[in-house]
Amino acid sequence: MEVExxxxxxxxxxxxWQKSSRSGPSCDNCVEVAFVDQAIAVxxxxxxxxxxxxxxxxEWDAFVGGAKDGEFDLD
Incomplete structure (x- = not known):
């Protein structure tokens, strides 16, 4: 598959593709990440x-930084 x-x-x-370390057998929200050339695919x-x-x-750095800072946590 080629995308532009x-x-x-x-x-x-x-x-x-690498599965998230937060993924597990009882988790329904699993993602995979691939570092392709200068981009990150999810x-x-x-x-x-x-x-x-x-x-x-x-964009990836901003997302990871936000996740580490708790920006996406559901309170």
């Missing part, structure tokens, strides 16, 4: 042929 977005042309068929591990989100390095 945000100035990237990415061949996702060769991506090496997909639902239960639907590997489904849609893929593509992030730039800056």
């Amino acid at each position: 977005t945000k100035g990237f042309r990415l061949d996702l068929s060769r991506a090496v 997909r639902d591990s239960k639907n590997p042929t489904g849609p893929v989100l593509i992030f730039t390095a800056d």
